[in-house]
Amino acid sequence: MNIDYQLLSPQLRRTQPLEKDIELGFGQLRTDHIFLMDFQNGEWVHPRIVPYQNLQLAPGAMALHYGQSIFEGAKAFLHQDNEIYTFRLDKNCERLNQSAEILSMPQLPVEMQLNAINALLDVERLWIPTTLGASMYIRPFMFATDDSLSVRPSSSYTFAVMLSPSGAYYAKGMDKSLKLLITQKYHRAVSGGTGAAKAAGNYAASLRAQQYASSVGADQVLYLDATNAYLEEVGAMNHFHITRTGELVIPEFTDTILKSITSQSILSLSNELQTVCGLTPVQRKISISSFLNDIQNGDIIEAGGFGTAAVTASVGHYILDNGEHYTVGTGEIGSKTKLLNQYYSDLQQGRQNAPANWLMPV
Numbered sequence: 566m567n568i569d570y571q572l573l574s575p576q577l578r579r580t581q582p583l584e585k586d587i588e589l590g591f592g593q594l595r596t597d598h599i600f601l602m603d604f605q606n607g608e609w610v611h612p613r614i615v616p617y618q619n620l621q622l623a624p625g626a627m628a629l630h631y632g633q634s635i636f637e638g639a640k641a642f643l644h645q646d647n648e649i650y651t652f653r654l655d656k657n658c659e660r661l662n663q664s665a666e667i668l669s670m671p672q673l674p675v676e677m678q679l680n681a682i683n684a685l686l687d688v689e690r691l692w693i694p695t696t697l698g699a700s701m702y703i704r705p706f707m708f709a710t711d712d713s714l715s716v717r718p719s720s721s722y723t724f725a726v727m728l729s730p731s732g733a734y735y736a737k738g739m740d741k742s743l744k745l746l747i748t749q750k751y752h753r754a755v756s757g758g759t760g761a762a763k764a765a766g767n768y769a770a771s772l773r774a775q776q777y778a779s780s781v782g783a784d785q786v787l788y789l790d791a792t793n794a795y796l797e798e799v800g801a802m803n804h805f806h807i808t809r810t811g812e813l814v815i816p817e818f819t820d821t822i823l824k825s826i827t828s829q830s831i832l833s834l835s836n837e838l839q840t841v842c843g844l845t846p847v848q849r850k851i852s853i854s855s856f857l858n859d860i861q862n863g864d865i866i867e868a869g870g871f872g873t874a875a876v877t878a879s880v881g882h883y884i885l886d887n888g889e890h891y892t893v894g895t896g897e898i899g900s901k902t903k904l905l906n907q908y909y910s911d912l913q914q915g916r917q918n919a920p921a922n923w924l925m926p927v
């Protein structure tokens with residue numbers, strides 16, 4: 566892939582590394598450039614890196630009307646050897662293609678996605694945060710650009726990558742546990758729908774439920790399946806709980822749950838997690854009745870969420886539509902969740918050995 570760098574703006578390029586004490590937040594900062602590439606006449610064409618700027622879009626662009634729009638979220642870290650490493654980026658590229666398939670959008674070869682992201686990261690090297698634990702959040706996205714009001718798959722698309730030097734997703738971070746609302750009023754996805762895709766519309770559809778959660782004092786929603794029988798996932802994370810017997814349980818992936826790369830990584834680190842925190846990661850269907858029962862009888866001792874942005878979040882409380890309240894253990898961040906978060910962060914940041922090819926230098 567021959568990337569056009571001619572539009573790159575030399576005067577915008579940083580000449581100094583990002584300041585150590587800069588206030589990062591999550592997803593707030595932008596770097597100087599974005600990557601863009603178009604899909605026209607059945608081909609990906611004109612890969613280019615240009616200054617970060619507003620995009621030109623026809624008012625009838627189909628992404629705006631019918632929602633053909635998907636995205637990914639990945640991270641790159643500055644390691645002690647002063648190199649930048651992406652973490653499991655190939656998995657994000659594969660998942661973008663799975664989302665594309667669900668939304669009838671074109672495939673974009675993983676190799677092309679990797680080249681695009683690495684090229685942009687290379688140009689924006691000096692934007693990588695140097696603060697411990699911070700990262701470069703990578704946001705690839707693809708959207709439909711045909712100017713058409715017919716409901717059909719668009720024939721033209723744009724693929725873009727933007728970067729955001731970021732700190733923790735939840736301001737509370739691992740300092741305080743979250744409270745989740747378990748509701749029967751709203752659902753994130755139904756079988757046969759788009760729940761397994763990282764589609765923009767899934768997030769738009771979650772906002773009403775999120776507002777409802779805030780109104781009852783909860784931080785996020787833990788969604789149930791459409792029959793209100795089984796736990797699914799949180800708005801921007803997979804869910805997990807830890808049992809007294811040392812199981813780390815993640816709800817089984819179905820077509821209504823986003824296949825979290827963090828969850829998949831945790832599931833494949835079974836031996837390591839046994840050694841580090843005495844946990845055996847497993848997946849199964851979890852009924853809401855057994856879940857609440859097990860919290861009450863003390864069989865569930867910790868809970869939380871997994872996701873790229875959040876890494877590990879701890880959940881201490883659940884609240885139901887009728888106001889019933891359940892506290893997991895003491896309600897504070899559990900010791901095993903802390904160990905898990907530390908181990909996974911160490912692995913991403915190069916302080917623990919990661920499995921082969923999980924970390925790739927830019």
Ligand code: PLP
Pocket residue numbers: 638798799800801802803823824825826827828871872873874
């Ligand atoms: N579930 C949803 C709905 C998400 O938005 C995310 C975030 O990406 C996740 C789960 C976690 O997935 P991953 O670990 O791949 O970031």
Ligand code: COI
Pocket residue numbers: 637638639801872873874875
């Ligand atoms: C991520 O964890 O990378 C996400 O994309 C979640 C996001 C909706 C903030």
